[in-house]
Amino acid sequence: MTTRTDTVPEAGPGPAREASRATAAPRRRRRPAWLPYLPYLLPGAVAFVVVIGYPFAMNVYYSLFKWRGGMAPMRWYGLGNYADLMHDSAFWTSFQNSIAMVLAMVVAPTVIGLVLAAVLFDYLGRRFGPRVAAFLRATYYLPQILPVAVAGVLWNWILNAQTGALNVILRGIGIENPPNWLGDTTTALPSVMLVLIWVQIGYPVVIFMSALQRVDPELYEAAELDGAGWWRRFRAITIPQIRPETFVVTLTCTVAALKVFGPIYVLTRGGPESSTLVPSYYSYLNFFDKSKVGYGAAVATVLTLVIIVVAVVILALQSRAERREQEGR
Amino acid sequence: MSTVTTTPTAGGTPAVPAPSSGSRRPLRATRQDERYRRGVGRWFVLAAAILVALLMLSPFVIMVLNAFKSPAEYSQDGPLSIPKELYLEGVQNFWTRTNFPQKLWNSVFISALVAVFGTLLSLLSAYAIGVGRIKGRLWIVTLFLVANMLPQEALIYPLFDMAQKVGLSNSQWSIIIIFTVIQAAFGTYLLASVLGTFPPALLEAAQLDGAGRWRILWQVVYPIVKPTLGVLMIFFFIWTWNEFFIPLVMLTTNDTQTIPIALASLQGDRMMDAPTTNAGALVSLVPALIFFLIFQRTLTRGVTAGAVK
Numbered sequence: 001m002t003t004r005t006d007t008v009p010e011a012g013p014g015p016a017r018e019a020s021r022a023t024a025a026p027r028r029r030r031r032p033a034w035l036p037y038l039p040y041l042l043p044g045a046v047a048f049v050v051v052i053g054y055p056f057a058m059n060v061y062y063s064l065f066k067w068r069g070g071m072a073p074m075r076w077y078g079l080g081n082y083a084d085l086m087h088d089s090a091f092w093t094s095f096q097n098s099i100a101m102v103l104a105m106v107v108a109p110t111v112i113g114l115v116l117a118a119v120l121f122d123y124l125g126r127r128f129g130p131r132v133a134a135f136l137r138a139t140y141y142l143p144q145i146l147p148v149a150v151a152g153v154l155w156n157w158i159l160n161a162q163t164g165a166l167n168v169i170l171r172g173i174g175i176e177n178p179p180n181w182l183g184d185t186t187t188a189l190p191s192v193m194l195v196l197i198w199v200q201i202g203y204p205v206v207i208f209m210s211a212l213q214r215v216d217p218e219l220y221e222a223a224e225l226d227g228a229g230w231w232r233r234f235r236a237i238t239i240p241q242i243r244p245e246t247f248v249v250t251l252t253c254t255v256a257a258l259k260v261f262g263p264i265y266v267l268t269r270g271g272p273e274s275s276t277l278v279p280s281y282y283s284y285l286n287f288f289d290k291s292k293v294g295y296g297a298a299v300a301t302v303l304t305l306v307i308i309v310v311a312v313v314i315l316a317l318q319s320r321a322e323r324r325e326q327e328g329r
Numbered sequence: 330m331s332t333v334t335t336t337p338t339a340g341g342t343p344a345v346p347a348p349s350s351g352s353r354r355p356l357r358a359t360r361q362d363e364r365y366r367r368g369v370g371r372w373f374v375l376a377a378a379i380l381v382a383l384l385m386l387s388p389f390v391i392m393v394l395n396a397f398k399s400p401a402e403y404s405q406d407g408p409l410s411i412p413k414e415l416y417l418e419g420v421q422n423f424w425t426r427t428n429f430p431q432k433l434w435n436s437v438f439i440s441a442l443v444a445v446f447g448t449l450l451s452l453l454s455a456y457a458i459g460v461g462r463i464k465g466r467l468w469i470v471t472l473f474l475v476a477n478m479l480p481q482e483a484l485i486y487p488l489f490d491m492a493q494k495v496g497l498s499n500s501q502w503s504i505i506i507i508f509t510v511i512q513a514a515f516g517t518y519l520l521a522s523v524l525g526t527f528p529p530a531l532l533e534a535a536q537l538d539g540a541g542r543w544r545i546l547w548q549v550v551y552p553i554v555k556p557t558l559g560v561l562m563i564f565f566f567i568w569t570w571n572e573f574f575i576p577l578v579m580l581t582t583n584d585t586q587t588i589p590i591a592l593a594s595l596q597g598d599r600m601m602d603a604p605t606t607n608a609g610a611l612v613s614l615v616p617a618l619i620f621f622l623i624f625q626r627t628l629t630r631g632v633t634a635g636a637v638k
Contacts (some may be wrong), residue, residue, distance in 0.1 A: 032464065034457075037456070037457040037461025037462075039457075040456050040457035041461075044457075048473070052511070055485075056487075119374060127371045139382040146617055147573070147589040147613065147614070147617060148573065149589035149590070152593070155388065158391060201385070258480070262574065280481075287482075287486055296486070297483075303480050303482065303483065304483045308475065
């Protein structure tokens with residue numbers, strides 16, 4: 001990964017690469033030279049079909065039935081499960097909460113992470129030395145390395161209404177009735193969001209800081225000589241220069257936010273009163289708690305579609321931004 | 330993720346012409362540094378950054394403080410006091426209740442095998458795609474990427490069913506197989522783009538020497554991408570270690586479960602008082618922390634590589 005940056009910048013396995021390859025090796029045989037490589041793809045292809053392709057197809061198939069799972073009879077229901085979803089308020093709540101998850105796992109961490117990374121790299125790193133910056137970065141990254149279920153269990157205790165650390169502290173400083181953070185419909189979702197921001201923030205900080213190392217320092221020096229303040233430099237240089245990484249972070253985190261399950265499971269189990277219900281947990285509930293397998297499969301299928309659509313939109317935005325940048329320059 | 334479509338402009342295209350490009354003599358650099366080191370504002374910024382760091386660390390601090398504090402002392406002095414004496418029953422409780430050594434072994438066993446198998450599978454597929462330039466490779470890579478984005482809920486019930494049919498219900502092998510494939514989907518995508526830029530001259534030289542594809546893979550390609558494979562293995566290990574959903578569903582008895590599942594399944598248990606919960610969280614994160622510290626350098630490089638590659 002590190003050694004290969006010196007080759008011609010290529011746009012992935014596409015025509016551009018093909019062209020550069022043709023010039024590099026002009027006398028390539030015309031007959032399909034790739035054919036003998038097929039056996040190397042075989043294990044991966046078989047494994048993919050068995051573990052991902054077939055189960056996914058079966059899940060879609062299940063979603064067309066009413067089925068209580070196991071040996072119970074499957075009754076054909078057509079698109080009925082999907083029609084039922086449209087009138088299911090819990091389903092809509094779960095996707096509404098997905099928006100909150102995107103705010104907590106994508107928007108907030110990206111914005112905060114961008115500022116933190118820029119401050120660490122461009123400000124503190126230069127004034128107090130790179131060691132200070134590296135140390136601070138490590139503390140921000142720490143929550144990322146612990147298993148998310150462990151983080152959830154810890155926070156579940158901290159936020160516990162009676163015995164949790166937070167409320168004991170709050171009572172200690174004289175607050176009579178501290179909120180039941182995870183047990184109240186008004187505070188549960190914001191509490192979960194705060195925990196997720198805490199978990200998530202280290203990822204953009206690390207990515208953005210390494211992205212900034214790629215930026216030519218003379219850009220900053222030149223801008224500074226021209227009298228641009230920190231904020232101007234941040235907006236005019238930092239943000240445009242690290243746009244590729246911003247897209248990577250946005251895409252990976254958005255997919256993760258739409259899929260989020262573990263933290264919800266250990267923090268609130270979707271409660272109270274569905275106030276923190278998310279699609280993945282709702283589908284899990286239907287599968288293994290309510291024994292409504294067909295319905296759960298339908299929820300999972302819809303979630304898959306939403307994720308793919310969102311990912312395609314983000315990728316399209318990215319390639320448009322790139323095209324614009326190339327035209328602009 | 331975006332690597333198929335993006336190549337970040339390495340070094341950036343200097344939009345602003347740098348006035349003194351190429352002449353960064355040490356003398357000037359020191360003067361520059363000195364200028365940076367003046368001013369009071371920087372202390373405020375540092376204080377703010379440290380405040381954020383403290384906020385990030387506070388749950389860990391609270392956890393450590395209360396993992397070794399007796400319940401009586403907790404109810405008397407609260408969560409912020411430093412324990413007067415070392416109370417080890419929390420750790421003991423958790424250790425014996427979960428049979429921790431077994432959970433640790435389960436987690437290590439599953440994650441290590443997934444790391445090895447997943448990397449191997451990625452290498453084979455990526456060799457065919459990146460070096461062999463299989464027809465339709467763009468579609469294959471896209472398919473793998475989409476697979477990586479799928480919510481596991483959309484696979485779990487059929488997988489659960491299949492595992493039962495082939496006698497792998499509640500078996501760690503079902504987890505190992507599933508995650509080998511899921512991780513390899515990402516690994517193939519990443520490695521294929523790395524191998525796509527493999528110097529053709531090297532391959533041709535090996536071909537002229539009469540080496541077959543199998544030998545080229547192991548004697549030419551493998552030694553060169555070894556560092557990348559190392560990063561990939563570390564990633565796969567950690568990702569699998571932290572996995573929650575599929576192990577939760579598939580591993581139904583105590584003796585097969587992994588650390589995160591064991592900890593989560595103790596939740597709501599009467600035995601889980603403050604020290605036990607905190608000790609449990611602490612003990613559960615120690616292996617991940619040790620692993621992280623050992624491979625920190627490789628990892629931070631890898632996070633970067635994963636982002637731009």
